[in-house]
Amino acid sequence: MSCILATAASEFRIAFRNRWVLIATGMMVLFALVLAAAGSAPTGDVDVDRLSVTVASLTSLAVYLVPLLALLMSFDAVAGEVERGTLPLLLTYPVSRLQILLGKLLAHLAILALAVTLGYGAALVMAVWSDPGAIQGIGSMVRLIWSSVLLGATFLGAGYALSALAQRPSGAAGLAVALWLVAVVLYDLALLALIVTDGGGVFTTRALPVALLANPADAFRVFNLSAGQAVAVAGGIGGAAGAIPLWQSAASLFVWPLLAITLALAAFRKVTP
Amino acid sequence: MTPTLTISQLTKRFQSVEALKQVSLTLAPGKRAALLGHNGAGKSTMMKIILGLIPFDSGEVTVCGEAPGSAAARMQVAYLPENVAFHPALTGEEQIRHYLSLRGENPRLATELLARVGLAHAARRRIGTYSKGMRQRVGLAQSLIGRPRLLVLDEPTSGLDPVSRRDFYDLLDGLSADGTAILLSSHVLTEVEARTDSILILSGGQLVAEGTLADLRAQAALPITLLVRPAEGRAISLAAVFPEATIGSDGMLRFSCPQADKLPLLASITALGPEVADLDVIPPSLEDIYSHFSRRDGQ
Numbered sequence: 356m357s358c359i360l361a362t363a364a365s366e367f368r369i370a371f372r373n374r375w376v377l378i379a380t381g382m383m384v385l386f387a388l389v390l391a392a393a394g395s396a397p398t399g400d401v402d403v404d405r406l407s408v409t410v411a412s413l414t415s416l417a418v419y420l421v422p423l424l425a426l427l428m429s430f431d432a433v434a435g436e437v438e439r440g441t442l443p444l445l446l447t448y449p450v451s452r453l454q455i456l457l458g459k460l461l462a463h464l465a466i467l468a469l470a471v472t473l474g475y476g477a478a479l480v481m482a483v484w485s486d487p488g489a490i491q492g493i494g495s496m497v498r499l500i501w502s503s504v505l506l507g508a509t510f511l512g513a514g515y516a517l518s519a520l521a522q523r524p525s526g527a528a529g530l531a532v533a534l535w536l537v538a539v540v541l542y543d544l545a546l547l548a549l550i551v552t553d554g555g556g557v558f559t560t561r562a563l564p565v566a567l568l569a570n571p572a573d574a575f576r577v578f579n580l581s582a583g584q585a586v587a588v589a590g591g592i593g594g595a596a597g598a599i600p601l602w603q604s605a606a607s608l609f610v611w612p613l614l615a616i617t618l619a620l621a622a623f624r625k626v627t628p
Numbered sequence: 629m630t631p632t633l634t635i636s637q638l639t640k641r642f643q644s645v646e647a648l649k650q651v652s653l654t655l656a657p658g659k660r661a662a663l664l665g666h667n668g669a670g671k672s673t674m675m676k677i678i679l680g681l682i683p684f685d686s687g688e689v690t691v692c693g694e695a696p697g698s699a700a701a702r703m704q705v706a707y708l709p710e711n712v713a714f715h716p717a718l719t720g721e722e723q724i725r726h727y728l729s730l731r732g733e734n735p736r737l738a739t740e741l742l743a744r745v746g747l748a749h750a751a752r753r754r755i756g757t758y759s760k761g762m763r764q765r766v767g768l769a770q771s772l773i774g775r776p777r778l779l780v781l782d783e784p785t786s787g788l789d790p791v792s793r794r795d796f797y798d799l800l801d802g803l804s805a806d807g808t809a810i811l812l813s814s815h816v817l818t819e820v821e822a823r824t825d826s827i828l829i830l831s832g833g834q835l836v837a838e839g840t841l842a843d844l845r846a847q848a849a850l851p852i853t854l855l856v857r858p859a860e861g862r863a864i865s866l867a868a869v870f871p872e873a874t875i876g877s878d879g880m881l882r883f884s885c886p887q888a889d890k891l892p893l894l895a896s897i898t899a900l901g902p903e904v905a906d907l908d909v910i911p912p913s914l915e916d917i918y919s920h921f922s923r924r925d926g927q
Contacts, residue, residue, distance in 0.1 A: 361730055365722070368717075368718065369717050372718075372754075439713050439715065440709070443676070443681055444767075446681055448702060448731065449731060627682055
């Protein structure tokens with residue numbers, strides 16, 4: 356445990372020096388504020404509190420931004436050590452590869468948690484400031500924070516796995532961008548296209564829920580939208596959220612990080628210094 | 629006393645290339661062994677196997693009674709890689725504190741460790757601003773953590789100036805007096821000659837020589853060189869007496885003779901009295917012995 360904490364402390368310091376903490380937090384706060392400001396328009400007569408609407412908009416933001424931040428922080432984790440030549444020495448220390456990965460994960464998760472808490476917090480302050488009653492939606496805000504951290508953990512693990520597979524930072528960066536595009540952007544586009552061509556047939560009723568749960572980003576969106584009863588204000592893929600039981604999307608959110616870390620460990624174990 | 633490091637019949641293949649062939653050696657506690665060999669002779673490969681960083685094909689390796697790379701072995705072995713590198717964003721002190729924590733030691737010892745390698749003044753500067761010699765000292769400092777029983781040092785003095793090299797070997801003397809076995813590779817033969825107990829020469833993946841410098845000198849049986857300076861105007865007459873000698877452009881007579889013939893030859897030269905102005909006896913240098921052994925196979 357002390358090895359994990361020492362690694363985490365060192366990684367956090369490095370991320371702080373490389374201004375990753377500042378960049379991640381700045382990005383989240385900026386986007387959250389923009390969304391909170393823009394999201395105040397459509398509330399109108401919808402029978403939900405102000406904050407739940409903000410949470411719905413923040414969910415759509417987080418689906419793109421959290422995986423991106425996680426991949427940006429993680430793609431260098433193993434490949435960077437290989438390139439700098441620091442890995443052979445590290446591996447002669449009495450510390451296991453799992454401990455190294457968990458140390459890095461802990462540091463990166465802390466940064467991500469800090470960034471989303473400050474970002475969403477800024478949006479929360481804005482929402483409550485214009486409508487004090489919005490504070491009753493605080494539960495959905497807390498849920499958004501921890502589910503964002505879980506979503507981040509999945510993509511951090513995936514980033515470590517790609518980093519270990521590529522063994523070069525440039526290759527790992529390319530793979531990370533590709534993964535982000537496929538998992539976060541193209542996956543949803545493909546699902547939308549299928550829904551349109553299917554026209555409410557077997558695919559939409561049977562395969563779509565499974566497809567949504569199989570993708571951690573979609574599971575995250577479905578979980579937050581259905582839990583926050585904000586499905587009404589969400590469009591597109593989010594509309595399908597109502598059809599999926601809450602425990603299923605929650606389970607997907609919890610299982611994916613474990614799966615991703617397992618994959619990362621398997622890939623890291625194959626790296627010969 | 630049980631040896632700290634035992635290697636028997638170690639063989640390692642990279643695809644079709646045999647990097648190490650049937651290498652056997654032992655290293656007792658407190659002994660300092662120098663591993664010599666040309667580039668690609670298998671020095672780094674052997675070190676990585678001892679550290680458990682790479683697997684091997686056949687043979688047996690025991691490090692402090694444990695399998696190489698096992699948690700128990702890693703607790704007792706310290707390593708200094710060739711061209712050691714660290715994260716440039718950390719300071720020397722932060723990096724050493726991290727390594728101390730990984731070995732379960734008190735991170736506060738970092739200041740003392742850095743002072744021991746002469747880096748106290750730069751402890752709070754980022755490693756990115758360090759020179760190569762300073763990075764090498766950080767590498768040395770981390771290898772001293774927690775009184776290791778086996779030190780594996782790959783080209784430890786590269787990048788160090790002569791004074792730092794002497795300080796470094798003084799550090800090693802202190803460690804070996806405490807019972808730490810040391811295996812180091814180097815290209816600087818003169819310092820290896822003076823500061824290690826035994827020499828191992830690898831060539832083409834095979835251990836071609838092993839022993840103290842005196843052992844190797846006897847095994848190699850290289851000829852001794854005698855340099856004779858003739859007295860003024862006597863060069864021609866002297867050369868006529870010794871047709872086996874060659875005359876250099878500097879007017880010196882150069883003799884090359886086996887160890888056994890040294891004394892008779894000396895006697896016959898000194899018998900000439902005033903014909904000879906000066907005489908030097910040059911034993912084969914470590915370089916000569918090293919080239920003798922590493923050329924014998926393949927090279």
